[in-house]
Amino acid sequence: MSGRRVGIMGGTFDPPHIGHLVTAINVRHELGLDEVLMVVANEPWQKVDSRKISLATDRYEMVQAAVVDDEGVEASDIEIRRGGSSYSVDTLEELLANEPGVQLFLVLGADAAAGLDSWERADDLDSLCTIVVVDRPGTTSEPPERFQVVNVEVPRLEVSSTDLRARVRDGRPTTYLLPERVRELIEARELYSCGE
Ligand code: ATP
Ligand code: MG
Numbered sequence: 509m510s511g512r513r514v515g516i517m518g519g520t521f522d523p524p525h526i527g528h529l530v531t532a533i534n535v536r537h538e539l540g541l542d543e544v545l546m547v548v549a550n551e552p553w554q555k556v557d558s559r560k561i562s563l564a565t566d567r568y569e570m571v572q573a574a575v576v577d578d579e580g581v582e583a584s585d586i587e588i589r590r591g592g593s594s595y596s597v598d599t600l601e602e603l604l605a606n607e608p609g610v611q612l613f614l615v616l617g618a619d620a621a622a623g624l625d626s627w628e629r630a631d632d633l634d635s636l637c638t639i640v641v642v643d644r645p646g647t648t649s650e651p652p653e654r655f656q657v658v659n660v661e662v663p664r665l666e667v668s669s670t671d672l673r674a675r676v677r678d679g680r681p682t683t684y685l686l687p688e689r690v691r692e693l694i695e696a697r698e699l700y701s702c703g704e
Contacts, residue, residue, distance in 0.1 A: 511609030515544035516637070518587075518596050518614075520552045520669065522562050523690050523699070524574040527617075527667040531642050532581045534662040535615050539640070544615065545584040546571050549594040554623070562699055564588045573689035595628035600636040612637035613658075621657065622649035630655075676700040 517532050524546065532544040548568045555561060571583040586602060587594040600612055614637045616624075621641040624630055633639060639657045645666040651657050667685055675682050677700055682691055694700060 511607065511611055512542040513540065513611045513613065514603070514607075515539070515541045515613045515615050515640070516547055516596070516599065516603070517544055518547045518549060518594070518599070520549050520555060520561065521546065521567050521571050521574075522669050523567070523672060523686060523694060524571045525667050525669060525672055525686055525690075526684070527644075527665045529574060529578065529581070529687070530665055531615065531617070531662050532575075533578060535613075535640060535642065535660050536580050538660050538662075539613060539658075541580070541613060543580045543582055545582050545586075546575060547584045547587055547596075547599055550587045550591060551593045553593040553595070553628075554626075566693075566697055566699065570690050570693050573693055574687045576689065597627070597629040597632050597636065600633070604636065613640050614638070615640045615642070616651075617642055617644040618647040618649065618651075619644050621651040621655075622647065624655055625652045673700040677702065 515535055532546060536544045548564060548571055550564050568583060568585050568588055575581045575583055586599055596614060603612060604610060618641055634656060639655055641651060641657045641659050642662045643664055645664045672682055672685060676694060
């Protein structure tokens with residue numbers, strides 16, 4: 509008997525936006541996945557020195573709010589519960605230990621895939637999961653050659669959390685770029701109102 513097919517989309521999700529959701533929903537459809545987990549990084553080790561990251565709990569609540577209407581897409585706090593720096597390889601191993609036989613698909617935008625060489629225990633990824641890469645407008649780099657990847661076509665949306673944080677800060681529109689429930693949470697928590 510073959511196990512469930514589960515997609516893992518890791519991210520900082522500060523905030524989660526339609527680029528993330530459209531990717532998750534379409535990869536799930538194209539690959540016939542049972543579900544896609546949006547895994548919220550506790551400490552995104554590649555970003556911690558460059559800007560102030562919102563609380564992991566706020567980012568997790570935003571992801572929960574973002575996926576309420578999407579069947580088969582779930583928020584996961586597995587990396588928050590584990591604490592410390594968040595490495596995908598640890599998450600994949602934990603998910604496999606919890607559900608023997610599960611088939612894991614690590615879903616990455618092209619920008620993230622281009623940096624795979626620098627990931628913790630990058631050599632172990634291939635044996636734990638199938639690496640799935642989607643195009644990301646603005647990124648032309650390819651994943652390092654030593655990684656075997658599956659490319660999936662999804663609608664290309666030039667949306668980023670960085671741009672959305674700047675929009676909130678400057679009072680520019682975020683309608684349709686962010687799920688309405690996420691917009692409400694940002695307003696209620698006064699996130700992104702100052703600084704980067
Ligand atoms: P930031 O600008 O803060 O880096 P981001 O928009 O890149 O935020 P992340 O949380 O860094 O969002 O990304 C999580 C994952 O989602 C990464 O694999 C990234 O490549 C992918 N991703 C983000 N935005 C898009 C998009 N518009 N289209 C496809 N993939 C995306
Ligand atoms: Mg990013």
